[in-house]
Amino acid sequence: VISIWTEDLIDTLKGLLAKGFSSSGIAAEIGTTRNAVCGKIHRLGLNGGDGSRTFVRRTPEEKEATKRAKMERRNERRRSQRVTVVRVRQVNLEALRCVEVIPQHKSLLELDADGCRFPYGDGPFTFCNHAQHEGSSYCGPHMALSRRRMS
Numbered sequence: 378v379i380s381i382w383t384e385d386l387i388d389t390l391k392g393l394l395a396k397g398f399s400s401s402g403i404a405a406e407i408g409t410t411r412n413a414v415c416g417k418i419h420r421l422g423l424n425g426g427d428g429s430r431t432f433v434r435r436t437p438e439e440k441e442a443t444k445r446a447k448m449e450r451r452n453e454r455r456r457s458q459r460v461t462v463v464r465v466r467q468v469n470l471e472a473l474r475c476v477e478v479i480p481q482h483k484s485l486l487e488l489d490a491d492g493c494r495f496p497y498g499d500g501p502f503t504f505c506n507h508a509q510h511e512g513s514s515y516c517g518p519h520m521a522l523s524r525r526r527m528s
């Protein structure tokens with residue numbers, strides 16, 4: 378048997394393999410059979426390139442297990458995120474009860490149409506932005522505060 382594999386051809390084979398060609402693709406490129414290419418890849422110890430022979434095939438059970446593990450991790454992440462959100466909200470509510478109102482510190486542009494316009498800081502101002510008390514541009518606590526100030 379005369380080997381078709383010249384140095385040049387082996388280089389070409391390696392090049393095509395590196396580009397991700399399959400053995401049948403390489404066979405078509407260099408004009409030989411897929412079996413010849415597979416055998417050469419094997420003899421050269423160049424694994425990869427041919428999915429059907431050189432890649433480890435995973436059984437459906439293994440794939441299923443991987444998928445389950447992935448879902449489990451995702452659920453785990455979601456659960457921990459949810460817990461964090463709930464905790465933050467509780468803390469805020471408690472703080473609100475203590476000091477009456479916590480300003481949201483919104484800029485004039487971010488301010489809601491019905492947000493409390495009680496200013497904080499000494500320019501650029503930030504605003505409270507809690508829901509306005511009826512007939513006022515301030516929320517309840519800030520309306521009371523501004524009235525106390527005026528009198």
Ligand SMILES: [Zn+2]
Binds near residue numbers: 478519
């Ligand atoms: Zn306010």
